[in-house]
Amino acid sequence: AQTVTQSQPEMSVQEAETVTLSCTYDTSESNYYLFWYKQPPSRQMILVIRQEAYKQQNATENRFSVNFQKAAKSFSLKISDSQLGDTAMYFCASLSGGYNKLIFGAGTRLAVHP
Amino acid sequence: DVKVTQSSRYLVKRTGEKVFLECVQDMDHENMFWYRQDPGLGLRLIYFSYDVKMKEKGDIPEGYSVSREKKERFSLILESASTNQTSMYLCASSPTGVLGYTFGSGTRLTVV
Incomplete structure (x- = not known):
């Protein structure tokens, strides 16, 4: 079975600094997809970034980028120039067999301080 | 934008209620x-559903059932609510999983 592990329950960062959230996963699939979701206090889950496993290039979306290490099964999220609005729960997720079911990690609560 | 709407933001129910x-x-x-x-x-x-009237169990289906009579609507049913079902419930939809999901804003259910 696929598993996703986020080992940092909570993190904090000063505004304008950079922070990296860790995620490791385990899968037997040869091709798969990985995601980071953000859940602010409003509770609305927002897709932050998506990575296709067969693509070597790390995905980037504005201030958000990933460090995808396929051999190590690691998928970390880097947030540059942190903003107060980045304060949220962040969930790492992988897409399991059949390409329909997302498996989520336990989440990391990120607090951005002024 | 795709919208996923959950009918209640907060819900309080009694033990044993459907x-x-x-x-x-x-x-x-x-x-x-x-x-x-x-x-x-x-x-x-x-639970999840990939078509009308079709359903598949997820990782924790015990105590729950679902209904999908129309494509746009997916209902979660707690047959006899228990206190250990107090939780946040999130609904999501997707045309195909590789694009990720669109989520609703969640229902926080409290069973007393």
Whole structure:
């Protein structure tokens, strides 16, 4: 079975600094997809970034980028120039067999301080 | 934008009651999902559906059932609510999983 592990329950960062959230996963699939979701206090889950496993290039979306290490099964999220609005729960997720079911990690609560 | 609407933001029910959580999406997505979210456990899949009248068990289906009579609507049913079903429930839909899901804003259910 696929598993996703986020080992940092909570993190904090000063505004304008950079922070990296860790995620490791385990899968037997040869091709798969990985995601980071953000859940602010409003509770609305927002897709932050998506990575296709067969693509070597790390995905980037504005201030958000990933460090995808396929051999190590690691998928970390880097947030540059942190903003107060980045304060949220962040969930790492992988897409399991059949390409329909997302498996989520336990989440990391990120607090951005002024 | 795709919208996934959950009928209640907060709900309080009594132990033993039958509870219906409703979810509606407006973009003709084939796939719909119900998750529960608990602190320290992340999101766990309860049930999902890939077509009308079709349903598949997720990782924690015990105590729950679902109904999908129309493509846009996916209902989660707690046949006899128990206190251990107090949780946040999230509905999601997707045309295909590789694009990720669109989530509703969640229903926080308290069973007393």
